[in-house]
Amino acid sequence: MNAVAEHLIHDADVDTHHRALRFLTAGSVDDGKSTLIGRLLFDSRAILADQLDTLEKRAAGAPIDLSLLTDGLEAEREQGITIDVAYRYFATKTRKFIIADAPGHEQYTRNMVTAAAGSDAAVVLVDITKLDTSVEAVELLPQTRRHSLLAHLLRVPSIVFAVNKLDALEQPGPAFAAVEKALRAFAEQAGIAVTAIVPVSALRGDNVTQPLAGEWATWYQGPSLLQVLESLPGVQEKVEGQVLIPVQYVARDTGETGEGTGHQPRTLWGRIAHGQIQAGDEIQILPSGERAIVAEVRRAGETVSHSVAGESAGVVLDRQLDVSRGDWIVTPGSAQPTQSFKATLAWLDTEPAVPGRKYWLRHGNRWVQGRISAIEHRLDIHSLQPLDAEQLNVNEIGHVQIEVQAALPVEPYASNRVGGSLIVVDPSSNRTSGALLVR
DSSP, X not given: OOHHHHHHHHSSOHHHHTSOEEEEEEOSTTSSHHHHHHHHHHHTTOSOHHHHHHHHHHHTTSOOOGXXXXXXXXXXXXXXXXXXXXXXXXEOSSOEEEEEEOOOSGGGHHHHHHHHTTOSEEEEEEEGGGSOTTSSSOOOOHHHHHHHHHHHHTTOSEEEEEEEOGGGOSSHHHHHHHHHHHHHHHHHHHTOXXXXXXXXXXXXXXXXXXXXXXXXXXXXXXXXXXXHHHHOOOOOOOOSSOOEXXXXXXXXXXXXXXXXXXXXXXXXXXXXOBSEEETTOEEEEETTOOEEEEEEEEETTEEESEEETTSEEEEEESSOOOXXXXXXXXXXXXXXXXXXXXXXXXXXXXXXXXXXXXXXXXXXXXXXXXEEEEEEEEEOTTTOOEEOOSSBOTTOEEEEEEEEEEEEOOOOTTTOTTTTEEEEEOTTTOOEEEEEEEO
């Protein structure tokens, strides 16, 4: 085993390895994404007996079509493409996994963004049969670039490239080396930290769950794709520092607490974005700015000593404040609400994004009206250079200036996904039009 493999398998934090890994699979149409997921499910024995029996009868003695395990919608089977995000589950002896199967078609890029938002890793498939590996500088497909950039912009911690269909080439070794060189050059230019580049044959099963053997092993001695996935750390929210909780629900207690005092405590429920909270902490409610002391912390219906980032908690205050869904609980003075900020915008709507038009923006659990006050530039996914733009069309990425009607406690997305992300909704059609990542 080479040094890269040893680093991947042994070097990550042990605690994060025992957590279920949620990873996104992305790639262009017909790259073999559904077959790869089917292979992972098949080899890990995550297929029900009746499913396997149906596939075997359908194959009629031919090799089983593993892609049928994932393309569940009738429209997906008819068109031969993945349309909606589907979640699949499987486990090995050392790890549990949740697969977010995202569409590869450009038309459904918005679904890929949805899948990436909560993923610990992204597996980007590259179909080597679609690339000209005879030239010195291999040109990658636009969707490979787009999906990689989106995963990077959405702060997916680990990005893995799986170079597929090596079994279709007479000389897979030199071809893989050429594609690997192109992927590393692109990643360096885009500032993407690549976790691994792995050769696979999803159809035949080579290097998917088991390391390569035979002639392939003469030019690749790294880990299999599953070995890489088993080694990846899960996302660990920042538990140190300031607390940030988006209020999702306010519940009024109806028990004996407070009887005779005229005071019925309310519990402010939300998932802690970062930091930790315990009784006795001073907190501030935004946007009102009111302060209070935490009287009690609850989790799963019970009082607990404290709660940390990543957990859903209920907070009871020492006095009544006007708090509702969409407000934020923060450490006093830690957040500075603003009505203007810069962001990266991934546009997902067929109706272009134009400066001046009003949209609904959702930040945490709060809705506000806002507008794009200026488009600084859009990103050319081929050259990765900024280009002048008066509007952003579907699937384009740009840097913009945003103005909102009410001040929001936004944070840089690079430091916190919850405080630094917003979705953009068209007020006339109610379509999700874009994803904003605060810079």
